[in-house]
Amino acid sequence: MSEFREAVIDLDAVQANVAHLRSLIGTRHTMAVVKANGYGHGAVPVARAALAGGADWLGVADITEALALRAAGIDAPLLAWLHGPDADFAAAIAADIDLGLSSALQVRQAAAAATLLGRPAAVQIKLETGLNRNGVDESDWPEVLGLAAAFERVGRLRVRGVFSHLANTSAEDDLAAIASFDRGLDAAVTAGLTVDLAHLASTAAALRLPAARYTMVRLGIGIYGQSPFDDEDAAALGLTAAMTLRGRVAAVRRVAAGAGVSYDYLWRATTDTTLALVPLGYADGVPRQAMNTARVAINGTQYPVVGRVAMDQFLVDVDSDPVAVGDVVVLFGDAAAGVPTAAEWGAAAGTINYDIVTRVGSRVPRRYVGALAENTAGASAVDAAGVPHADAAESAGA
Numbered sequence: 001m002s003e004f005r006e007a008v009i010d011l012d013a014v015q016a017n018v019a020h021l022r023s024l025i026g027t028r029h030t031m032a033v034v035k036a037n038g039y040g041h042g043a044v045p046v047a048r049a050a051l052a053g054g055a056d057w058l059g060v061a062d063i064t065e066a067l068a069l070r071a072a073g074i075d076a077p078l079l080a081w082l083h084g085p086d087a088d089f090a091a092a093i094a095a096d097i098d099l100g101l102s103s104a105l106q107v108r109q110a111a112a113a114a115t116l117l118g119r120p121a122a123v124q125i126k127l128e129t130g131l132n133r134n135g136v137d138e139s140d141w142p143e144v145l146g147l148a149a150a151f152e153r154v155g156r157l158r159v160r161g162v163f164s165h166l167a168n169t170s171a172e173d174d175l176a177a178i179a180s181f182d183r184g185l186d187a188a189v190t191a192g193l194t195v196d197l198a199h200l201a202s203t204a205a206a207l208r209l210p211a212a213r214y215t216m217v218r219l220g221i222g223i224y225g226q227s228p229f230d231d232e233d234a235a236a237l238g239l240t241a242a243m244t245l246r247g248r249v250a251a252v253r254r255v256a257a258g259a260g261v262s263y264d265y266l267w268r269a270t271t272d273t274t275l276a277l278v279p280l281g282y283a284d285g286v287p288r289q290a291m292n293t294a295r296v297a298i299n300g301t302q303y304p305v306v307g308r309v310a311m312d313q314f315l316v317d318v319d320s321d322p323v324a325v326g327d328v329v330v331l332f333g334d335a336a337a338g339v340p341t342a343a344e345w346g347a348a349a350g351t352i353n354y355d356i357v358t359r360v361g362s363r364v365p366r367r368y369v370g371a372l373a374e375n376t377a378g379a380s381a382v383d384a385a386g387v388p389h390a391d392a393a394e395s396a397g398a
């Protein structure tokens, strides 16, 4: 019996997506981006699946996220690139985590932590090339790259590479960023650094902008089987959605024409109809904005979400179909299963698939399926909609 509400995560899909993307992109190195709890899928199992698919680096935003991967026993090369003023560089260095550094101050802090520990810090310098988030400004490249090189010469730092991030705004803007990044690579060489790792592209540019590939790409959304593009979906890219968000119908009610539904009566039945109650709400990441626009699949048919999405639940108009309490409701999953996609939910809610999968709340148990699933005795077979077969082993994880 599967959960009242759950996110089924297909680790085989993650592995296959990574392998497929690698075959298309062909860079020497591939970083799997597993920040934000693996975009909501679970950082540790996703990291393992991505490594099995051929990724040789992992990337996260914070040191805390990186330490959690190390604590789980993952010893693959790992980069963390977003730090507050009190970030624990010493803990990161001690755990063999590469630090992405964005300022002269951070370079000095990493060198100081390395001095205290008596071992060099592995670092990668983040250059600002047009996104205007963190990263060293071009005017500061000589100073910061020179400082890093000086610390490298005295054994405090090991500068493994330089990187930046694209705005994905237009081909023209991204080409300008590539030109800027190329100047940054020259500046690194001028400063006396050997750039082993040069990386700029996330999924979108890795797929569409070969000039942005350099020696490594950082793949996030694609490894989860989601498209980064508005004009090309995951299936067209050969990707399989790894997450299926589902629940079981909690109540069924027949209402008369004119009945108001959910808070504020923002939807009223136009005919006599049947409503099915789905036990997921905005506390679980279901966007409140998807009211009256998103769809769910029940027993192979898609039905509209009607009325306000509440904290724990929302309603679906199933017309006169024989939907029963306990029937499986799929909010989104892989399109090949005939269910709505995270991208469709994103469109319905005025947001993007990244947001839809990442926001799935902690109250929703993640259940891992596929050959790599943890704690499973044997393969836990599921059908394309994420529904377990009768003999399927199940594993509930964090």
Ligand SMILES: Cc1ncc(COP(=O)(O)O)c(C=O)c1O
Binding pocket: 033, 081, 165, 201, 202, 203, 204, 218, 219, 220, 221, 222, 228
């Ligand atoms: C610095 C950096 N690199 C790579 C990625 C992965 O991007 P995507 O999920 O579009 O592949 C992200 C995600 O936002 C990021 O912040």
